[in-house]
Amino acid sequence: MKVSKRVAGVEYAIRDIVSAARDVQRRGVEIDYLNIGDPVQFGFQPPxxxxxxxxxxxxxxxxxxxxxxxxxxxxxxxxxxxxxxxxxxxxxxxxxxxxxxxxxxxxxxxxxxxxxxxxxxxxxxxxxxxxxxxxxxxxxxxxxxxxxxxxxxxxxxxxxxxxxxxxxxxxxxxxxxxxxxxxxxxxxxxxxxxxxxxxxxxxxxxxxxxxxxxxxxxxxxxxxxxxxxxxxxxxxxxxxxxxxxxxxxxxxxxxxxxxxxxxxxxxxxxxxxxxxxxxxxxxxxxGPQDYIGKFVSEVRRRRDYIIPRLNEIPGISCAMPRGAFYAFPKVENCAERFGGDKNFVMSLLERKGVLTVHGSGFGERYGSGHFRIVYLPDIPVLESAMSKLEDFMTSSSS
Ligand SMILES: Cc1ncc(COP(=O)(O)O)c(C=O)c1O
Missing domain, CATH: 3.40.640.10 (Type I PLP-dependent aspartate aminotransferase-like (Major domain))
Known part of the structure; x- marks a missing residue:
């Protein structure tokens, strides 16, 4: 039956990438989910x-x-x-x-x-x-x-x-x-x-x-x-x-x-x-607003860990986010080394089980060559994901 071209053309990179992760998970690989900006899925709850x-x-x-x-x-x-x-x-x-x-x-x-x-x-x-x-x-x-x-x-x-x-x-x-x-x-x-x-x-x-x-x-x-x-x-x-x-x-x-x-x-x-x-x-x-401050200081702790860590990894650079809970690192020579940010994100997922979102999903023009990380998970999860990313970058070095 007919569907409109406009609906058929709708994309939502943040969720579309999840089905690829499910396939990898079915092969027995444990996934670090750094793709969804949902604090409630990372242990935060309304008061x-x-x-x-x-x-x-x-x-x-x-x-x-x-x-x-x-x-x-x-x-x-x-x-x-x-x-x-x-x-x-x-x-x-x-x-x-x-x-x-x-x-x-x-x-x-x-x-x-x-x-x-x-x-x-x-x-x-x-x-x-x-x-x-x-x-x-x-x-x-x-x-x-x-x-x-x-x-x-x-x-x-x-x-x-x-x-x-x-x-x-x-x-x-x-x-x-x-x-x-x-x-x-x-x-x-x-x-x-x-x-x-x-x-x-x-x-x-x-x-x-x-x-x-x-x-x-x-x-x-x-x-x-x-x-x-x-x-x-x-x-x-x-x-x-x-x-x-x-x-x-x-x-x-x-x-x-x-x-x-x-x-x-x-x-x-x-x-x-x-x-x-x-x-x-x-x-x-x-009601009382103090839970917001507590949440924000937890998020800041994670940011203060992850941004310097990202910048230590060869081939990755990342500006310091001033708000929200996302990092948007740049991959050096992404097109030449990995065939673009989508391939980069897919091989990081398949080889290391780390799920991020390709930057071009946030607009080709300024998003390409980047990927997005949600840094809401607890620090040990972020540490493990960063080690995997570092291994991935060094083992893919040209
Ligand atoms: C900038 C921005 N606007 C809107 C939304 C969606 O918000 P809501 O859950 O209220 O629909 C998001 C969710 O990630 C967002 O990042």
Whole structure:
């Protein structure tokens, strides 16, 4: 039977690579999974009060269809969180979604038509390109400096065409760990404002930053620009499996009135999100926040181990990530030595049982020649994976 070309063409490198790992595992090789950015699969869990809020909601009969845009108290608490980060936002500017994934789908579906272009950070989190393509648009990558956590503003401006409808930012970034400073964010806001483009900012890793200093969200510099925040509870609040996210519109931007009015129609056609989990998300914002700091210091410990270790391995170099929980090392002469990053990742998997994701899965242009490591596993697992990587690199040396 027919399937659409657009659906047949959808790829998601992070999960697609898992089926290759299963084949290797069936041959008796033990796999080190460094491919999925899910803290809950590495022993972190939502705190007791949040789990209890979920159970209480079920037991108290909160099992019906919630309002499509989300539970009013939760929208209020989200508005408070984003206001504290600087955005001018009220509960009416918030739509609760099934994870940031659905938020992204709704935003892209609301603004992209056949032939439109969307600017994405190179390298980017793959669903950004998938959703743009599904709506008939074209993803266009702009350059980022991974060492300096900065964007090449000239490059971005040179890539804006009459077909461009939006610029996407992910900070802290997946896959690179780049975190933009206030000045870069202000520049991006200026560009979006001047060219009348949506600025879509994914801040799902907002409180997972290292090396001191408050997280600088785009909210603090958004002014009246058409800024849309995507955020959720999967990473910082350790709820990947609970599928809670949201869209928050800049309440000070009248240019967002059209999408503010129309995007909720998409929320209505899919009826609602899970009500008991919305109660749990509410508790995660209202209850004690100390678990976040504990989680982040565990992640920092792993980062401080893995980055120097990667840089000791001949043929590998890696910039210091400033947030999230990903490293994006570069492989020297990857094309000549290994036939490209996909082959590199496949032979590392087959020969050593270490599962990572090929960089080109995050965009050919800036991702090729790299691979992504999730450094959430415990340090002994990371140590063993790094020794295997080192063996692999030295035994493959030309
Ligand atoms: C930048 C970014 N946005 C969104 C998501 C997906 O978030 P959610 O679990 O809320 O759908 C991820 C997951 O890895 C991500 O890295």
């Amino acid at each position: 007791e009060n949040v789990r209890q809020a979920l159970i209480n909601a079920v037991n108290e009969g909160e099992n019906y269809y919630a309002p499509s845009e989300g539970l009013p108290e939760l929208r209020e608490a989200i508005a408070k969180k984003e206001s504290a980060k600087g955005l001018s936002v009220s509960a009416d500017d918030v739509v609760v979604t099934n994870g940031v994934s659905e938020a992204l789908d709704m935003v892209i579906s609301s603004i992209v038509e056949e032939g439109d272009e969307v600017l994405l950070p190179g390298p980017y989190y793959p669903p950004y390109a998938s959703y743009v393509r599904l709506r008939g648009g074209t993803p266009v990558e702009f350059a980022m400096n991974l060492e300096e956590s900065s964007v090449d503003m000239e490059d971005i401006e040179s890539k804006i065409t009459p077909k461009t409808v939006a610029i996407c930012l992910i900070s802290p970034n997946n896959p690179s760990g780049v975190v933009f400073d206030k000045e870069s964010l202000a520049e991006m806001v200026r560009i979006a404002d001047e060219h009348n483009l949506y600025l879509i900012c994914d801040e799902i890793y907002d409180y997972i930053t290292f090396d001191g200093g408050e997280f600088a969200g785009v909210g603090g510099v958004a002014g009246t620009a058409p800024v849309i925040i995507l955020n959720g509870f999967s990473k910082v609040h350790l709820m990947t499996g609970w599928r809670m996210g949201y869209v928050a519109f800049n309440g000070a931007s009248e240019r967002l009135d059209g999408i503010r009015e129309n995007l909720p129609k998409l929320a209505r056609v899919r009826i609602t999100t899970n009500l008991p989990f919305q109660h749990a998300a509410l508790e995660s914002l209202r």
